Amino acid sequence: MNAKIKQLIDQTKAKFGLDLYHLKRHSFHRYVNMFNETIYRFNMEWFPSHETEPEDDDLNPDGTAIIEVNLNTGQVETVIFVMDKTYAQHGVTFKRPYPAHVIQWIEQETGLIYGEHFHMHQKEKGGLFFEEAIDGVKVTPSGRIEVKWDEHGQLMYFTHHGPFLAKTLLRAEEYVLSIDKLENLAEQQVQQFQWPSFEHNRIRTIYALEEIYVKNDGTGTIPFEIGREETLCIHMNEIIEWNEPLNKAFEKKEMNIHEDISAEQAFSLEPSPDTIPISKEEQTECIKAVRTFLAQKYSKDTGKWVLKTLHRDHGYIHAILKTNGQEGSGFMDKIKVFIDASSFEAVNYIDKKEMFQVCGILSPSQSASEITVSQKEAFEKLRERLELTPIYVYDEVQKQYVLCGKLDCHDGIDSESGEVFSLKDLS
Structure with missing residues (x-):
């Protein structure tokens, strides 16, 4: 030994x-x-x-x-x-x-x-x-x-x-943000989402504020992500389009994420291949792989999906896709595509909405509730319920924690009845 x-x-x-x-x-x-x-x-x-x-x-x-x-x-x-x-x-x-x-x-x-x-x-x-x-x-x-x-x-x-490095990677500044200065942004962040209602066996359409981090120095925003991945990723924001669907059906392949790591590698702290930056050429190949995957699996969805980010993980490149703009089911519309880092071929995927359907939580035949409340009306109802909380957020571009305000709201609006309700009570 x-x-x-x-x-x-x-x-x-x-x-x-x-x-x-x-x-x-x-x-x-x-x-x-x-x-x-x-x-x-x-x-x-x-x-x-x-x-x-x-x-x-x-x-x-x-x-x-x-x-x-x-x-x-x-x-x-x-x-x-x-x-x-x-x-x-x-x-x-x-x-x-x-x-x-x-x-x-x-x-x-x-x-x-x-x-x-x-x-x-x-x-x-x-x-x-x-x-x-x-x-x-x-x-x-x-x-x-x-x-x-x-x-x-x-x-x-x-x-x-976690490394607990915020204190050493901190840019100190005085907090100056206030909600009244962010009203236009807040109105843009109030968006329409579709949520499966288990009680009524239907898809409930609601309005809610999509949380966002606003930089204290006025230089922009940082997206809020649930379970924000503590890994280095490249932001792509590439709308994926194609002219014709592909006749060949997409077939999932087995993935192997197991690594046989030797004591020599471990004790020498040998850098993982996942630390290698994804080059421009590789990014282009990933876009092609995602386009091929979507044209096979979601042939009618040209222009619907946006390639948000790419990052390496255990020999694969993970491509995160979300819907373009307000289209779709909000939180349910997210796909993770696994791309082989050697062949640049999509080998597997996880579709959040598909998972809900497989688990019996969401039926493909379920229809969305009728919309009688406008986005502007919804914002007016939520205006007094907005919250802005100071928080330090790691900025991948600046490589440091910067002071932000987290713009949030814990209530939503039912798009059919106009009722204000707590998001905790969604069912």
């Missing part, structure tokens, strides 16, 4: 009191973060020595310890005791008062300082959740830390996600 691997295993066993465990599996994984850095992780699965191993190799016995170490920093990033059960002896145990002792342990493990790098986000019995913040202002993408323990104070769960 590699000496460095053995050292990591021995250190982990001692730190978390795993004398009554045996190491069942270990492996290396890597990913590329939004700073285009290759992050390596060493994953270990420790089985309780006295537990009978399950027949299904994909299942872990209760009490299994899953522990992951970030090889770039040498820090433990994940600890999970399966089903909140542990046989650890002299492992990590918190003393009362829990918040203070837990925070002290986090600082020791991560090198971060409470109140400076991470702040309390949520507190519950047996658990604490922290997020990155600067002087009380939220950050996105944000570093996150979560810790849980049992009634004896023994560690059950720990995750440390």
